Structure formats: C-alpha cells, structure tokens
Amino acid sequence: MSSLPSVAIIGFGAFGQLVARHLRGRASLCICDPQVRSNDLPQVDSQIAARCDVIILAVPLSALRGVLSRMADHLRPGALVIDVCSVKIQPARMMQELLPDHVDLVCSHPLFGPRSAPDGLAGHRIAWCPLRGPQHLRAVALMRRMGLRVIRSTPDSHDREMAIVQGLTHLIARGLSDLGPLPDRLTTASYRHLMQAVAMVQDDSPALLHTILSQNPHAETTRSQFLDRINGLAQG
Amino acid sequence: MSSLPSVAIIGFGAFGQLVARHLRGRASLCICDPQVRSNDLPQVDSQIAARCDVIILAVPLSALRGVLSRMADHLRPGALVIDVCSVKIQPARMMQELLPDHVDLVCSHPLFGPRSAPDGLAGHRIAWCPLRGPQHLRAVALMRRMGLRVIRSTPDSHDREMAIVQGLTHLIARGLSDLGPLPDRLTTASYRHLMQAVAMVQDDSPALLHTILSQNPHAETTRSQFLDRINGLAQG
Incomplete structure (x- = not known):
C-alpha cells in the first residue's frame, strides 16, 4: 500500500494534465475523462474516482453539475473535493447543494495555465475559497511547498x-x-x-x-x- | 568655431529635455521655450533658433502652426526641420504648407519617452517619414549609431x-x-x-x-x- 494520498483528476484536458504533471510522485493519481486517455495513469469511472482522498474537478463549468450528481453518493467521509473553474459563485453553490455534508469542500481558481506557467508553478497564484471542513489545509501546505502563492478569498x-x-x-x-x-x-x-x-x-x-x-x-x-x-x- | 552641427530644440518639455540629454556632445545645442528654463543650455528666441542647421520641433501639435509661422522666414537654405508629434498627417501638411522650399523636412514620431526609455535609446523605435530633401540621412546615421531602430513610414x-x-x-x-x-x-x-x-x-x-x-x-x-x-x- 502506498502512503501517498489518492487523488482523482476528473477531466483530463489541458489543465487536468498540468495538475497531473505536478502531482506525480506526491500522490497516487487516477484520472477520469471519457474523451482523453492517459498513456500511463489509471483511468477509472467517476464513481470509482469518487472513492479517492482528494477529488479535483477539472471539467468545464457546463459539465460540473452532471459530474457532481454522479459522484455525490460515492464520496467517502472526510474526502476533499476541489473545483478549479474560472468563476466561483456558481460552483460553490452547486457543490454545497449537491455534495453530502460528510465531505470537505474548497473552491479554487488557479490563476495560471499551461501557457503562463510552462516552466513550473513557483510564484504563480491560486485563489482559494474554503467552503467546508479542515482538509483543505493539507493541500495549502503542499501548494506552498511547491512555490504557489495561495490567496484566500470568498466566491x-x-x-x-x-x-x-x-x-x-x-x-x-x-x-x-x-x-x-x-x-x-x-x-x-x-x-x-x-x-x-x-x-x-x-x-x-x-x-x-x-x-x-x-x-x-x-x-x-x-x-x-x-x-x-x-x-x-x-x-x- | 565648433565643428558640431547646431541644433535648436523648440519646446523644452519632457521630450525636448530627453532629446537634449542624448544630443549633448554630439551637437551644439540651443533651446527655445518661453515656459521652461535650462540650467546650462543657451536659450534663444525662435527666430534666432531658426538659424540652426537642424531644428527639432518638440511642441504640442496645438502650438505647431504658430511656431512654424514665426520661424518660416528665418530658416537657412539646407536646414533640416524635424517634428516629433504623435500624429503625422497634420504636421506634415503644416510643414509643407508653411515652410520655404529651401529647407529639408522630415516628420518623425519617437515611439518612446522618458518613461519607457529611462536607461537609454538602444533598441527603441522611431517612425521616420522624410518629406523633402536629403539632409535627413545624416540624422538617420546618427540615430542608428545611438542604437535607435529607425522605421521608414509615410504620414x-x-x-x-x-x-x-x-x-x-x-x-x-x-x-x-x-x-x-x-x-x-x-x-x-x-x-x-x-x-x-x-x-x-x-x-x-x-x-x-x-x-x-x-x-x-x-x-x-x-x-x-x-x-x-x-x-x-x-x-x-
């Protein structure tokens, strides 16, 4: 058994792939995307992915409600769910409405992408809006070790x-x-x-x-x- | 007698002062500005300034017609008159209309200023629209030696x-x-x-x-x- 936390990346577009590159070696990764395949990461259904310690939702806003609905009943108590949409009021409402009370929630917006951060994350910024529970603090510590500037905000x-x-x-x-x-x-x-x-x-x-x-x-x-x-x- | 060309700077605002800094040692300078004094450069009336080899018009467009009218009769044959306004169609018309045929004319627009070029001119650009005569070629050669990119254009x-x-x-x-x-x-x-x-x-x-x-x-x-x-x- 790995002692690394299990992390599911839901949506393996340009941003999901960027996340995967930076979490390699720091987490046990799996991905879930019906449209994009990975050469080496295990690819699972979203209801399997929902069993991970951390679930990163890297899908477009238009797909978010569907993904949340499908995963909701399969999330484990104490899991951390993070979205990365470019707006925050709508995702925050959806996550609070659709996900069970026993999971921790944080809304985030990484203020960089494959184009602006081709050489690494150091110095780049991420907006961070904790919605529920303390689990997000471990993610904050990890991001700070990676050189990210984590900026607290509200949706x-x-x-x-x-x-x-x-x-x-x-x-x-x-x-x-x-x-x-x-x-x-x-x-x-x-x-x-x-x-x-x-x-x-x-x-x-x-x-x-x-x-x-x-x-x-x-x-x-x-x-x-x-x-x-x-x-x-x-x-x- | 100095062998340096005589250069008059008409208008000693931020841009005229920038020109003066970069022409020191390369030209015998005088300035003409009723509102701004220089600590060390000779200050003359525009009709005296008009006797120089090169006349640089660094006044706002709104003042240009008045300056040209005052200087026109005092310019020497073969002198070079250069404006530096941010637009070029209007100054070109005024210079061609108001100045005698025996002076050479060029319209220029330095695409930099005290704020964008605090550390020197190398690599900065100037738009250069020759209107009449060959005298402007010596100015082009000087600017190129100073590292400026001289970009030929029309008004x-x-x-x-x-x-x-x-x-x-x-x-x-x-x-x-x-x-x-x-x-x-x-x-x-x-x-x-x-x-x-x-x-x-x-x-x-x-x-x-x-x-x-x-x-x-x-x-x-x-x-x-x-x-x-x-x-x-x-x-x-």
Missing part, C-alpha cells in the same frame, strides 16, 4: 475581482484580435504589453470565454461601467 | 497604424484606470501585462491624449470598429 469577492481581471482582459483581447492583423512594426512599449496580454488569451477556448463573460454575476455590471467609460472617451 | 500609414497602437492603447488604459483602484491580489499573467500598459500611459498629459484620440484622421474609424466588436461580444 463573491473572487468573482467581483475576476470581472475585471479576466472579464475585461478577455473582452479587450478578443476585441483587438478580431480587428485582424495588428501592427508589429511601429509599436510602443505600452502597446507591446497589450499585445502580450492578447497573445496569452487569444487561443483560450470559446467555452472558457463564455464562462468568464457570462457565468460571473458581477461581469455584466463591470463591463457596462468600462464600456460607458470608453464610449464616453471616444466621443470626447 | 498616412503611420497614422493608420497609430490609430490602433496608440489610439486603442490609450483608450483602453484610460477606461480601465477610470474604474478606480484595480485588483492587484488575484491577478493573471495576461492581466499583469495589461496593467503594465495602463501604468505606462496613465500619466500622459491631457494634451497628448487629445492629440492621439482626436487629431489622427484614422482614429475614429478604428475606434468604432473596436467598440462595435466589444459591444457585440458583451452582448454575447
């Missing part, structure tokens, strides 16, 4: 900040890249920073863009304030 | 690119900073780039913002395209 204050940090950044980046080929000869330092922001998010999936722009209850108000400002500036 | 294609590079960057940066204190705890790499762009332009003068947003004939069309895109994205 509401997370979504409020992300309405700017992600909502406006993605809106601006998408609006700019839709203009077609952008200038790259006559450039200023500030414009080059803007272009780096565009490059980092322009290949994000339509599903992620939809989550960020539409599934954050603070996004619309923030966007309206920003659009009012720039429409006003444009008119002089 | 029209410059303004077309700058409608995005400066017009949209400044619009976005101003719109964001007007939202009030921006998040700095839960941040992503792309958002941090955006914030660096904001920091670099948010203290630019209202006069510069006005020039960039209103005095570039391509700015309004570009801005409308961008606003249409992001207003559309915001509505889903």
Whole structure:
C-alpha cells in the first residue's frame, strides 16, 4: 500500500494534465475523462474516482453539475473535493447543494495555465475559497511547498475581482484580435504589453470565454461601467 | 568655431529635455521655450533658433502652426526641420504648407519617452517619414549609431497604424484606470501585462491624449470598429 494520498483528476484536458504533471510522485493519481486517455495513469469511472482522498474537478463549468450528481453518493467521509473553474459563485453553490455534508469542500481558481506557467508553478497564484471542513489545509501546505502563492478569498469577492481581471482582459483581447492583423512594426512599449496580454488569451477556448463573460454575476455590471467609460472617451 | 552641427530644440518639455540629454556632445545645442528654463543650455528666441542647421520641433501639435509661422522666414537654405508629434498627417501638411522650399523636412514620431526609455535609446523605435530633401540621412546615421531602430513610414500609414497602437492603447488604459483602484491580489499573467500598459500611459498629459484620440484622421474609424466588436461580444 502506498502512503501517498489518492487523488482523482476528473477531466483530463489541458489543465487536468498540468495538475497531473505536478502531482506525480506526491500522490497516487487516477484520472477520469471519457474523451482523453492517459498513456500511463489509471483511468477509472467517476464513481470509482469518487472513492479517492482528494477529488479535483477539472471539467468545464457546463459539465460540473452532471459530474457532481454522479459522484455525490460515492464520496467517502472526510474526502476533499476541489473545483478549479474560472468563476466561483456558481460552483460553490452547486457543490454545497449537491455534495453530502460528510465531505470537505474548497473552491479554487488557479490563476495560471499551461501557457503562463510552462516552466513550473513557483510564484504563480491560486485563489482559494474554503467552503467546508479542515482538509483543505493539507493541500495549502503542499501548494506552498511547491512555490504557489495561495490567496484566500470568498466566491463573491473572487468573482467581483475576476470581472475585471479576466472579464475585461478577455473582452479587450478578443476585441483587438478580431480587428485582424495588428501592427508589429511601429509599436510602443505600452502597446507591446497589450499585445502580450492578447497573445496569452487569444487561443483560450470559446467555452472558457463564455464562462468568464457570462457565468460571473458581477461581469455584466463591470463591463457596462468600462464600456460607458470608453464610449464616453471616444466621443470626447 | 565648433565643428558640431547646431541644433535648436523648440519646446523644452519632457521630450525636448530627453532629446537634449542624448544630443549633448554630439551637437551644439540651443533651446527655445518661453515656459521652461535650462540650467546650462543657451536659450534663444525662435527666430534666432531658426538659424540652426537642424531644428527639432518638440511642441504640442496645438502650438505647431504658430511656431512654424514665426520661424518660416528665418530658416537657412539646407536646414533640416524635424517634428516629433504623435500624429503625422497634420504636421506634415503644416510643414509643407508653411515652410520655404529651401529647407529639408522630415516628420518623425519617437515611439518612446522618458518613461519607457529611462536607461537609454538602444533598441527603441522611431517612425521616420522624410518629406523633402536629403539632409535627413545624416540624422538617420546618427540615430542608428545611438542604437535607435529607425522605421521608414509615410504620414498616412503611420497614422493608420497609430490609430490602433496608440489610439486603442490609450483608450483602453484610460477606461480601465477610470474604474478606480484595480485588483492587484488575484491577478493573471495576461492581466499583469495589461496593467503594465495602463501604468505606462496613465500619466500622459491631457494634451497628448487629445492629440492621439482626436487629431489622427484614422482614429475614429478604428475606434468604432473596436467598440462595435466589444459591444457585440458583451452582448454575447
């Protein structure tokens, strides 16, 4: 028997794979994804995966309710369930509503991905919103040993900040890249920073863009304030 | 007699002072600015300054017509007149209209300033639109020796690119900073780039913002395209 904690990664897309790379050797891993296979990690059904010590939900928000419903009755007392969606109010509600009282819950949002953290996690940030129970503290200790900056928040204050940090950044980046080929000869330092922001998010999936722009209850108000400002500036 | 070329800097604001720092030892300098004094450079009237080999016009666009009119009759044959405004179609027209045929003309736009180039000019860019005569080639050779990237353009294609590079960057940066204190705890790499762009332009003068947003004939069309895109994205 391994003394390592058992960790299930539900959803083996780009982010699930990043998590797996960093947990190798630190946990006994299994994965659950009907669409992506792993070359070496054991692949199990979600109801088997639900028996692990820690369950990391790395599925899109649109799939979360279905996954939670399927796993709910199979989770063990004292297990820790963590989601990694880009918004937090909705996942927090779903987890509290659908999962039994005997599991611990934390909502998280890793503020990095395969593109922004290609060389490791040190110095990168993760938003961390504990919802229920003390089990998350061991995960916090592990993440800190890995060099992550764990930033405590609540689902509401997370979504409020992300309405700017992600909502406006993605809106601006998408609006700019839709203009077609952008200038790259006559450039200023500030414009080059803007272009780096565009490059980092322009290949994000339509599903992620939809989550960020539409599934954050603070996004619309923030966007309206920003659009009012720039429409006003444009008119002089 | 000095064998260095005589160079007049008309307008001794932040950019004129930057030029003076980099031309020390390479030219015999004098300055002309009714509002700013220099501790050590000779300060002359614009009609005296007009007798120099090279005249660098570092005044705001709104002051350019007046300066050109005052200097026109005093310029020497073969002198080189350079402007440094952030837009180029309007200054090019004014210089061609108001200055005598016997002076050489070039429109330039240094794509850097005291904030983006605090440690020297190497690697920084300048847009360079020769309008009349060969004298500008000596200035190009000097700038290249100083490490600047001299990028040939025309007033029209410059303004077309700058409608995005400066017009949209400044619009976005101003719109964001007007939202009030921006998040700095839960941040992503792309958002941090955006914030660096904001920091670099948010203290630019209202006069510069006005020039960039209103005095570039391509700015309004570009801005409308961008606003249409992001207003559309915001509505889903």
